[in-house]
Amino acid sequence: MPTTWPPSPNGTCATGTASTTSCTSVGPYQDLDAARQAVATGLEADDAAELIYRDWLRLEAAAGNRSGLHTAISRIQQINRALDCSPEPETEQLINDLLSGPNTTGRNAL
Template sequence: MATTGHGPSQARLAALLYFRPGRSADVLCADMDPVSPWSTATLNARLQGLRRALGNDPAGNAYVPRRRSGDDPYELSEAVRCDWARFTQLAQRALPQGTAGLPDLEKALGLIRGRPFGTRPLPWAEPYQQEMSTRIIDVAHTVATYRTPTGPHHDLTAARQAIATGLDVDDSAELLYRDWMRIEHAAGNRAGLHTAITRIQDINRKIDCSLENETEQLINDLLGPTGGRARGR
């Protein structure tokens, strides 16, 4: 889908139809712009553009079905798939499996492309964004926790990638910065450790928030003369 012109609004409309199907025209118009709701003509024009962009399934049925009457709900075809559904499926299957679930957890993170719904989500999307961010951070933390210690699953490159993916979603997730510090400490990368510390300090300064006690303790431990072992979350 195009990233210019009406492409972004069509993408937001597709997300709205996927996550909240069966809404009326009035509700969709208000959800797409609460301050200045779309007109029905604008909604229909964006739907036509979305229909062209998504095309048809192998059987020739439109992924954005045409409504047969004014009472029909606005919705996408059941054949439309979303990466978030796949992420959830992989994570739910993998998390209870411990280290055996690592391949699926890393596949799930591979589906993530930055912050869900972007940096300025519409009001209807905000609860979904919060839930998604929380789940992504949990998966990223779990992967880093399994990949950082020495042993058969040790892979600091994979651990760093998990943290980078999580921080793309929420760059203030202090839990992930603690994971990042542990990764650089395990790698013997003093400069990388200082980078992680400086980054979370800068982020918290911008949002006028103090470091969590566990983060402060971890920094003291890792920068201390013995470079103590990191524990906890």
């Protein structure tokens, strides 16, 4: 269930490339399909925006979609190789947390 700005302490917000902000509540009423569409739209606008990839990582972890999580990680790695750069420290930390943390298969990762 979407919330408004500012988010609740248990929610997350992502700022889009067009100065838009989207907030999502943590809990059983997440609209993961809408979130996936928002990520896809953001990556169409800027396929190198790690902020959006981090949202994608959190989204797939929240959905319990381990395969989707690995797909997002692979795509980040591809983009960074193409750009000849390393992932941002926040991205590396998030990947490590999601792959090793207890919420890698639950809806609590958002």
